Amino acid sequence: MTEPGRSGPAEGSIALLAANWPRVDDGLQIRAGGAVAVDTATLSATALRFDAVRDELAEIGERLRGLQAALAGLTGCGGDAGASASVLATKLDEARAEGDAIARALRDAARAYEMVDLQAEHRAAVLAGDGDRAARLDARLTAMAEEHPDAWRMALGAEFGHAVMWPSELVRQATQWGTVIGDGFGDPGAIVGGAGAGVLTLGAATVVGLAGTGRLARDARLSGSSGPVTVTPVTPAAPGSAAPQSLAGVTERIPGGGDSRVRVERYTMPDGSRQYAVYIAGMQSFALGGDDPWDDESNLQLYSGETSDSYAATEAALAAAGVQSGDAVHVFGFSQGAMIGAHLALQGDYDTRTLVSIGSPVDADVGSGTLSVSLRHTDDPVAGLAGGGHEEAVGAAGSFVAERVSDPASDLEDARLPAHRLAAYAETAALVDASSDPRVDGLRAVFDTLGEAEAVEITEYAATRGDG
Template sequence: MGDELEIRAGGAVAVDSDTLRHAAGRIAAVKGELEELGGRLIFVQGALAGHRGRAAEAYDAACLVFARLTEALRQADALAERLEAAAAVYELVELNVRHAAALLAGDAGAAARIDMLRDRLMAEWPDAMERARGLELERAVMWPSELARQSTLFGFTAGEEVSERGAMIGGVVAGLPTIALAAAAGLSRAGLIERGDRLVGGPASVSISRVRPDPSAKGSPMSLAGAARRIPNGAGASRVRVEKYTMPDGRREFAVYVAGMQSQAFGRYEAWDNASNVELYVGYESASYTATVEALEAAGARPGDTVHAFGFSQGAMIASHLAMEGDYDVQTLVTYGSPVEADAEPGTLSVGIRHRDDPVTALAGGGHMAAVGASGSFVAERVYDPAVEYDDALLPAHRLTAYAETAALVDASDDPRVAGLKEVFARLGEASSVEVSEFGARRVVEELPSGPPS
């Protein structure tokens, strides 16, 4: 099930402009050596020309080598120019991202400095900005291609049971809205948490309670899949799991695992409901976020303590905002099936596990244009279930068990970017002791809603 796993540094353009320019410089150096060799060949040709009667074959061979050398020099010039042009385009994409961030932050000075850098690049490469904007637009519109394919095919299959025309109508009706909504998410940047963004609205009214920890998870997690299995899955009352690590030198570190949505209700007793989904997505502090912070405090975490945050779906939004709020030193942020992406600080190792056929992750609009987080951060993506079946309406690609399967593939990968995360797990494994706490939570409502509690 699923297609090949892709692990990348993240961002829309995973290309290093400096590397391209370095390659162009190496080509220029080789070109100089070729030109020197060409000069020697001209001398050899001249010497052989006077003895063509006895060295005709040698003269012809020298002429052939010189012709090929001249063509190689021409190709080297063209390749170096293309590399330099590509470097300018990709650098403009990065500068455009930084310019937008500076404007959002109200930093006019930074925006002006970036404008100068962009103007300098465009003066040398007049077509570069048009190509950069083309890349940005293509990425914003085309990134949800797999989701659009499956939606269109689903509508086509459903309509085919009625008639051939019904198949065509069903494909259009299902596919076009998917493309439009996904593109809107990408263009609006609604699912992106920018640096400096903070939740508003203040703490919500919640009541947390300790519950019996899952006895099957002992010690520290040794892998991404192991961490996913520690996230509460709704089988009981647990919503947040906190592990307190006491290191050999006496330092304390905490790992927090946050559940996904547990109820389709809106604003009732269950803190992990659709109301919290909406609030977190638009930047308001939800009951589930408040409960997570209170759970950390109850487990002994204090402002400034080191925290490693793991979350699925709504829990991924909570973990992302936890990293951005700045109350804790969130050194690791791991999200599974997140509807948002946070522009994590350079001190936060950011790991995102996504399925291209998961409509929930589509709410992040493809993520930030530039890579986020510390060096070694990465995004791992695949299509979980390429087949189109009627049970796709149950969102099989957005299940915690599905993301645990993908996490296991990442664990088995030999991609060097996974090494940084493995180092985190190895360090936690050196703890002298591990204390585990799990918490349930209920939203406090002023008036009892009608019907049974949910």
């Protein structure tokens, strides 16, 4: 969670609220995404509950003062009771004052987060050329900032914190690479070379991420053409004759390491309708062109907004599996596969109900009809290309971002990107599955719904460039 209390009043109360959010351990953080990680309606409702408690305390205090007055003239046990009543009245006043402070802090936080949302809407209106809407939002923001200056400072702090602090782990590890690591590296040249590679890998991801290329607007569309590509059914490598029941189970079904690049599962629901899940592999080749579309050329094309052969192959696989325009689709992708999934959700003709992005170089502003779930490692330079994601939360209600530091050590192994391995993200997925955070319930509901399917058909596809 962004730490809004650093830039506003009653920061201890807000910090306490953040500290009490459910999480699996001190490493995993689950948040709503963006600079705003709190539901403003929940904050306002909580403030009202504190108001109610304050009023109850005030009523008790009035009764207690009446009791004090009745005991004032008594001696002996009556005097002791009067003294106790006085002490209790003081404590009640202190509790009421603390409740007032917390309620004010909650309201300031709610206003601050509302201002962040308004700023995001204002930017969108400006980019869309909607001058009238931009002017109305600007006037509203100005009025709120004048009426609530503390909340305005908190809003600016939240956005600044999101913009500046997201690459902190990448920067830390990049700057520590020059340290001699253990006894097994006696060649100074190798150490210096490895350190340079680490700085380039981790630091470059930070620089590119800051450019904002990895933040995809809702109207982002791939340009150009691709292909031809050929997709061929292959024997499914991943287990399962039913829908996945966990996020960790999803990671087991994402192709990679064999011929398969796309896995499609078709679910026949009890009412006769059909839903589909597609699992898309990450990059499989460092080549810039060749037989395999899942290469670095496709990485560069997708990240720069161009149609890749791997994207075309994924669409071809969906068509081969019988997916048609308007069908309900749940998309699960890793790395390059997550970029493909993001564009399927943004520009595909499907009813994309779920988008799970694992180690994605981009963050897509999908609409309110798509549940968006992102797994990110803060020390993963590939995920760092997304620039920390959007400043506002994206996706349907219940969408969330789960992130942690996967490999905190700074050593030569970082050149092999251990934090970006699917196995590392599988561990994070298991932590999310074990979490008691209520934000995970929306994703669990997706698994529960798919688990009701009366029949499941699974097809996996290999892909090659060319017409076969």
